[in-house]
Amino acid sequence: MSRPIAILGGTGPAGLGLALRWTRAGETVIIGSRDAKRAQEAGARIAATVGPEAKIRGNENSAACAAADVCVLTVPFDGQAELLKQLKTAFKPGTVLIDATVPLAATVGGRPSRVLGVWQGSAAQQSAELVPRGVAVAAAFHNISADLLNGDGPIDCDVIVCSDDDHARTVASELAHKLPGVRAIDGGKLENARIVEQITALLIGLNIRYQAHGTGIRITGLPDRQSGLGSARNILGSAHKILREQDAPSG
Numbered sequence: 001m002s003r004p005i006a007i008l009g010g011t012g013p014a015g016l017g018l019a020l021r022w023t024r025a026g027e028t029v030i031i032g033s034r035d036a037k038r039a040q041e042a043g044a045r046i047a048a049t050v051g052p053e054a055k056i057r058g059n060e061n062s063a064a065c066a067a068a069d070v071c072v073l074t075v076p077f078d079g080q081a082e083l084l085k086q087l088k089t090a091f092k093p094g095t096v097l098i099d100a101t102v103p104l105a106a107t108v109g110g111r112p113s114r115v116l117g118v119w120q121g122s123a124a125q126q127s128a129e130l131v132p133r134g135v136a137v138a139a140a141f142h143n144i145s146a147d148l149l150n151g152d153g154p155i156d157c158d159v160i161v162c163s164d165d166d167h168a169r170t171v172a173s174e175l176a177h178k179l180p181g182v183r184a185i186d187g188g189k190l191e192n193a194r195i196v197e198q199i200t201a202l203l204i205g206l207n208i209r210y211q212a213h214g215t216g217i218r219i220t221g222l223p224d225r226q227s228g229l230g231s232a233r234n235i236l237g238s239a240h241k242i243l244r245e246q247d248a249p250s251g
């Protein structure tokens with residue numbers, strides 16, 4: 001993907017972890033923040049970790065949003081609506097917004113293992129209501145632990161992608177597949193984000209109960225074709241292998 005990915009609210013653990021992994025994968029990343037300097041410092045830290053080939057910078061959220069075709073939203077639920085209202089004029093038509101927001105009760109002083117009821121059904125559906133026409137929303141990355149994202153190893157987790165827009169689903173799935181170990185699963189319509197968001201609260205409860213840091217989810221029993229781009233890539237990989245074998249000199 002050559003277009004920049006803006007991570008709005010990218011200075012927290014979730015945004016930084018995604019930024020680190022996508023920068024390592026060769027993507028161009030813009031960290032967004034309410035404070036341009038904080039974003040630049042975060043970008044510089046990731047660049048120092050990844051090395052001279054890193055294509056990452058930081059900027060204030062609306063400037064980051066305006067410079068990207070793909071935006072990923074990683075803010076606490078209590079800041080989501082206000083930020084999206086501020087960004088209304090910054091979004092370019094055709095932008096894909098990938099929402100990772102979980103409406104945890106902790107954002108309003110409640111338990112981290114509980115979710116708030118959202119009038120629209122889910123945080124992602126609230127986003128879809130607030131973005132300007134022409135911006136497509138996908139929900140993804142809710143169940144992935146920031147601790148694992150910020151590490152070096154593969155990530156043992158599926159990413160369930162929900163969207164009413166095929167292009168947004170494809171973009172989010174492609175980005176999920178750029179995270180080592182991760183498989184994207186087509187979770188159907190955006191309204192299913194409600195279920196996926198709630199799973200995060202369950203995982204936080206499990207982390208507390210088992211004193212774990214990186215619980216995640218894996219969906220079992222899917223036929224290979226159901227796992228979307230991963231299987232498409234496998235098919236392409238097999239086709240290339242067959243072609244290579246055919247081209248190889250015999251004897």
Ligand SMILES: NC(=O)c1ccc[n+]([C@@H]2O[C@H](COP(=O)([O-])OP(=O)(O)OC[C@H]3O[C@@H](n4cnc5c(N)ncnc54)[C@H](OP(=O)(O)O)[C@@H]3O)[C@@H](O)[C@H]2O)c1
Nearest residue numbers: 009011012013014033034074075076079101102142145146
């Ligand atoms: N942490 C995880 O493991 C994880 C995993 C999956 C999904 N999530 C979800 O992803 C989102 C981000 O998680 P996080 O742990 O990274 O959160 P966080 O650290 O609490 O917040 C992320 C960033 O959002 C910005 N922010 C905070 N309050 C804001 C407000 N009122 N308005 C606008 N921006 C605000 C801050 O950046 P600036 O001050 O620089 O603007 C902050 O660094 C949450 O909705 C969370 O539920 C988290």
